[in-house]
Amino acid sequence: MIIVKDLTKIYKLTKKQMQEQKTKKNMKVAVKQLSLNAEPGQIYGLLGPNGAGKTTALRCIATLLKPTDGSISVCGYDTVKESEKVRKSIGFLTNEIKLDPQFSPKYMFQFFGRLHGLDEETINKRREELFEYFGITDFQDKKIDELSTGMKQKASIAVSLVHDPEVVIFDEPTNGLDIVTARNVTDYLKLLKEKGKTIIISTHIMSEAEKLCDKIGIIISGEKVMEGSLNEILTDTYTKELEDAFFELYKKHSKEEA
Ligand SMILES: Nc1ncnc2c1ncn2[C@@H]1O[C@H](COP(=O)(O)OP(=O)(O)OP(=O)(O)O)[C@@H](O)[C@H]1O
Numbered sequence: 223m224i225i226v227k228d229l230t231k232i233y234k235l236t237k238k239q240m241q242e243q244k245t246k247k248n249m250k251v252a253v254k255q256l257s258l259n260a261e262p263g264q265i266y267g268l269l270g271p272n273g274a275g276k277t278t279a280l281r282c283i284a285t286l287l288k289p290t291d292g293s294i295s296v297c298g299y300d301t302v303k304e305s306e307k308v309r310k311s312i313g314f315l316t317n318e319i320k321l322d323p324q325f326s327p328k329y330m331f332q333f334f335g336r337l338h339g340l341d342e343e344t345i346n347k348r349r350e351e352l353f354e355y356f357g358i359t360d361f362q363d364k365k366i367d368e369l370s371t372g373m374k375q376k377a378s379i380a381v382s383l384v385h386d387p388e389v390v391i392f393d394e395p396t397n398g399l400d401i402v403t404a405r406n407v408t409d410y411l412k413l414l415k416e417k418g419k420t421i422i423i424s425t426h427i428m429s430e431a432e433k434l435c436d437k438i439g440i441i442i443s444g445e446k447v448m449e450g451s452l453n454e455i456l457t458d459t460y461t462k463e464l465e466d467a468f469f470e471l472y473k474k475h476s477k478e479e480a
Pocket residue numbers: 233234235239250251252270271272273274275276277278279426
């Protein structure tokens with residue numbers, strides 16, 4: 223279970239970042255009073271355009287960033303006060319965390335398994351299962367450096383799941399993957415859901431959110447502008463497709479911002 227209450231995250235900008243973002247303000251509100259609940263046996267999708275604050279929100283949930291305001295609990299643990307316990311309960315995937323290029327998927331899997339305090343037998347069993355599922359076995363001994371983007375992404379996913387976490391936090395899990403591999407990953411997320419895990423993902427792929435997510439939170443400029451099941455969102459926006467609903471909301475809320 224993930225409970226996010228009034229999460230606000232403000233970044234302090236360096237002079238260089240202010241120049242890059244063409245702003246005179248030295249603060250950036252990346253997430254503003256975001257609240258959401260993701261429950262066991264459910265896939266929650268955070269859907270938003272580039273720069274909406276999805277990665278920031280997920281990094282706060284995964285304890286990698288401290289909220290400026292608000293609170294987050296994961297499996298009943300506070301992400302600031304009990305971050306160690308939260309980290310044990312989650313599998314986190316983000317594009318910014320890279321596997322060490324010098325090592326192989328097999329080595330990285332074992333390394334993270336040990337870090338989570340698993341015994342060798344459990345690590346080997348998990349490796350066989352996950353590497354087989356994601357088709358990693360054939361390249362498990364190659365250096366990460368020599369792998370394609372898709373192979374690296376699959377290896378990162380397997381490594382993030384080594385300890386069979388209760389909560390899965392995946393930032394754009396199918397980013398850079400071909401349709402076969404992407405389907406492989408989304409099917410696995412469905413399997414995890416069936417096992418009763420709590421899953422939250424970010425995406426800007428409408429069809430992925432439509433097919434995969436039980437609940438969708440649409441986030442624009444750091445604020446959640448709508449939340450519900452696909453049907454609820456379509457009904458509330460008088461649209462037939464998520465893409466149309468998204469554009470309606472985007473037009474409305476970017477107008478409000480201007
Ligand atoms: N470390 C940082 N320092 C300053 N500003 C940041 C930092 N990280 C993100 N931002 C800014 O915060 C806002 C939200 O960024 P974030 O990466 O959370 O968005 P996102 O929805 O994940 O975008 P994308 O879909 O492009 O990955 C953006 O305006 C971004 O420029």
